[in-house]
Structures are given as C-alpha cells and as structure tokens.
Amino acid sequence: MLPVLGITLGDVCGVGPEIVIKALNHKEVYSLCQPVIIGDEMALKKAAQVLKTDIEIVPPLWVKETRLMPGIISLYPVSALTEADLRYGQPTKAVGKAAFDYIKTAVTLALKRKIDGIVTCPVNKAVINEAGISFTGHTELLAELTQTKRYAMLLAGEKLKVVLVTIHVALKEVPKLISQEKILDLIDLTTTFFQEKFGISPRLAVAALNPHAGENGLMGREEIEIIEPAIKAAKERGYDVEGPFPPVTIFYWAKEGNYDVVICMYHDQGLIPFKLLHFRDGVNVTMGLPIIRTSVDHGTAYDIAGKGLADESSLLAAIKMAAEMFKDEISVVKPVGVKNFMAYKDFMVGRDEYLFDSGYIENADLSKVF
Numbered sequence: 001m002l003p004v005l006g007i008t009l010g011d012v013c014g015v016g017p018e019i020v021i022k023a024l025n026h027k028e029v030y031s032l033c034q035p036v037i038i039g040d041e042m043a044l045k046k047a048a049q050v051l052k053t054d055i056e057i058v059p060p061l062w063v064k065e066t067r068l069m070p071g072i073i074s075l076y077p078v079s080a081l082t083e084a085d086l087r088y089g090q091p092t093k094a095v096g097k098a099a100f101d102y103i104k105t106a107v108t109l110a111l112k113r114k115i116d117g118i119v120t121c122p123v124n125k126a127v128i129n130e131a132g133i134s135f136t137g138h139t140e141l142l143a144e145l146t147q148t149k150r151y152a153m154l155l156a157g158e159k160l161k162v163v164l165v166t167i168h169v170a171l172k173e174v175p176k177l178i179s180q181e182k183i184l185d186l187i188d189l190t191t192t193f194f195q196e197k198f199g200i201s202p203r204l205a206v207a208a209l210n211p212h213a214g215e216n217g218l219m220g221r222e223e224i225e226i227i228e229p230a231i232k233a234a235k236e237r238g239y240d241v242e243g244p245f246p247p248v249t250i251f252y253w254a255k256e257g258n259y260d261v262v263i264c265m266y267h268d269q270g271l272i273p274f275k276l277l278h279f280r281d282g283v284n285v286t287m288g289l290p291i292i293r294t295s296v297d298h299g300t301a302y303d304i305a306g307k308g309l310a311d312e313s314s315l316l317a318a319i320k321m322a323a324e325m326f327k328d329e330i331s332v333v334k335p336v337g338v339k340n341f342m343a344y345k346d347f348m349v350g351r352d353e354y355l356f357d358s359g360y361i362e363n364a365d366l367s368k369v370f
Contacts, residue, residue, distance in 0.1 A: 002031075002034050004061060005035050007121070008099075010123045010300065011099045012085075012098065013087060013095050013302065014091075014121075018050060018051060020044070020121065021053060021073075022310070022312035024070060025071070033326075036060050037073055037076065039077070039079070041080075046086055089303065091124060096124070097131040100123075100128050100135060100141075107142060118292065120293065121295075121315065122298060138286070152190070153285075154190070155274045155284055157282050158278075160262070160273065161254075162263075163186060164270050166265065166267065168267065174265060178209065179226060180229050180233070183263070190263065193288070197325045203241075203259045204262075206227060207246075208223050208247060209227065210222060231244065243263075247264075247269055250262055281316075283314065284318075285321065285325075294325070
C-alpha cells in the first residue's frame with residue numbers, strides 16, 4: 001500500500017511551487033506514494049504557466065479518490081493568495097503566514113492520519129516572523145506542534161549523513177549548549193531512528209568542537225570534559241560510536257564508508273561538508289517526531305524563482321526517503337480492493353489523539369479534515 005504524503009508548498013514566492021510541479025511530473029513518484037499538495041491553488045497555476053505545463057487540480061484523496069499521475073495534482077487548499085501576493089522574490093506578510101499555515105495544517109492532517117507523512121518545501125524564516133509569527137525553523141515548530149521533547153535534525157544523502165547537537169543558534173552560544181547528556185541522548189535517538197526506519201544499527205562518529213579535537217586541552221577543554229565522557233558512556237551502553245574526531249578529517253572517512261552518520265556539534269560544522277557533497281539531492285529529516293517528516297535541503301532561491309530553472313532533485317529525494325520510512329504502515333486512503341476501510345480508520349488511533357482532545361494545537365481548523 002502506497003503512503004499518502006502531504007507536500008507543503010513553502011514560500012510560494014520562492015521555488016516551492018515550481019519544484020513541486022516538476023517533481024510530480026516524474027512517473028516514478030506515483031510508484032512510491034500518493035502525493036497531496038498542501039498549499040495554494042493560484043500559486044500552483046502560476047507556476048504551471050511559468051513551466052509551460054498543463055495541470056488539473058483535484059480535491060484531496062480522502063474527499064475524492066482519484067488516480068494520480070503527471071499533470072493531475074491533488075490539492076488541500078489552505079490559503080487563497082491574491083495576484084499581488086504572488087510576485088516571485090517579493091514575499092508579503094500574507095505569504096509568510098500562508099507558509100506557516102501549510103506546516104501547521106500538515107501536522108494536523110498527519111496526526112489525524114489523513115496523511116502518512118510530510119514533505120516540506122523551503123520557507124523564509126524572516127518573512128514568517130514579519131507576519132507576526134515567532135518562527136525559528138521547521139524542525140522546532142514540528143517538535144512544538146507534536147509536543148516532542150527529544151528530536152534532532154538529520155541531513156541525509158547517499159555519501160554522507162550528519163546529525164546536529166545544536167541547530168539554529170548563534171555560534172558563540174554553542175559551547176554553552178552542548179553537554180554530555182545532549183550528546184548521549186542524540187547517540188541514542190540516532191541509533192533508535194536508524195534501527196526503526198532503515199533496519200540498521202548505525203556506525204556513529206562524533207566530531208570534535210575545537211580544531212584538532214582540542215589538542216589535549218590546548219585549544220579548548222570541551223572534548224575532555226564533555227564529548228569524550230559522553231562517548232565513553234555510550235559505548236558502555238552498547239552503542240557503536242567513536243570519536244571525538246577532528247572535523248577536518250572525519251567527514252572524509254564517513255564519505256568513504258567507514259561510518260554511517262557523523263554527529264556534529266553545531267549547524268555549519270555539519271552543513272558545510274554535507275552541502276558540498278549533496279547540494280542538489282540532500283534531504284532534511286526530523287528524527288524523534290511521532291510523524292514522518294522529510295524536506296528539501298535548500299532555500300527559497302528567490303533569485304531564480306519564476307524562471308523555470310529550479311532543480312527538483314532534492315524534493316524527489318525527500319519524497320523517496322519519506323516513502324521508504326513509511327515502510328509497511330497502513331495507509332489512511334482506501335486502496336483498491338480493500339473493503340474494511342473503517343476497520344483501518346478505527347485502528348489509526350493512539351498517542352497523538354490527546355494533542356487534539358486537549359486543544360493543544362491552538363485554533364487548528366479541522367472542519368475540512370473529515
């Protein structure tokens with residue numbers, strides 16, 4: 001059974017709508033999943049005009065069962081942006097709010113099991129904040145909306161995979177934010193995630209914080225006082241982990257296949273080598289959530305938006321990874337030949353329901369979900 005994946009349009013003044021249409025023109029997508037776009041109808045139609053391609057927009061799959069294929073797009077409309085809002089490279093506050101609402105709606109649908117996973121297109125943090133919404137990134141928002149305390153960002157590609165101890169914080173704050181507990185917890189979270197989602201016990205390498213791994217304390221004591229004790233404790237618990245390694249060499253050895261994942265102390269430590277290898281096809285995954293979430297690993301690209309030049313490779317890779325993570329879970333959309341659909345719906349209850357019963361997702365509009 002194919003998973004239903006909700007794909008958010010992101011910032012519609014960027015390349016999101018274009019890469020969505022390009023990706024959905026690949027026939028292989030429909031052998032992997034049933035995509036439902038969460039976004040704006042006019043934004044999709046405008047992008048189709050840019051790409052000189054014809055599209056037919058149909059209702060969400062749970063409203064009307066449709067055989068999807070290139071050119072037929074299932075849309076869950078969240079916003080009704082005007083032509084004045086849809087100026088490439090010039091996002092308005094309405095566009096920022098819409099991008100936020102797409103994410104929030106996707107979480108609502110995922111927790112209600114209308115979709116089996118979320119794939120997100122890029123947003124602009126500053127534009128969302130200008131709309132009066134406090135927003136530091138997809139990862140943090142998804143964790144908040146699902147009340148997830150243990151989560152982490154995984155950047156995944158064929159040659160290199162990295163996870164981050166700290167994410168969107170100023171570099172000067174990093175030494176104060178890393179701790180033995182955080183590193184040990186991330187080792188546990190990463191190992192569990194790979195075991196559950198990909199069926200492997202990963203070989204982990206931990207990158208040092210300081211140059212030359214601190215040079216025995218000459219260039220900083222974080223390795224001696226924080227990172228090494230965390231690795232020792234992880235080994236005692238049976239995890240396959242080594243380090244701390246100097247950052248200037250460990251990414252090479254990981255790329256060569258000696259390690260499955262590199263645990264990095266801060267954002268750019270992991271993202272610079274990752275982007276060097278996977279600039280076009282990298283995938284951002286949020287580990288620890290009760291829902292599947294993958295994302296493109298690039299920004300809004302305002303400079304090329306509306307020109308038909310955007311590369312859909314990262315979105316395709318994100319769709320493929322979300323489908324792989326889904327594995328054998330039961331889809332919420334009635335498949336051909338399955339008669340006991342209500343039994344499946346009854347089965348799809350559990351720990352996520354309290355988020356709605358308690359009203360945690362404030363002002364969530366569920367009127368169109370059922």
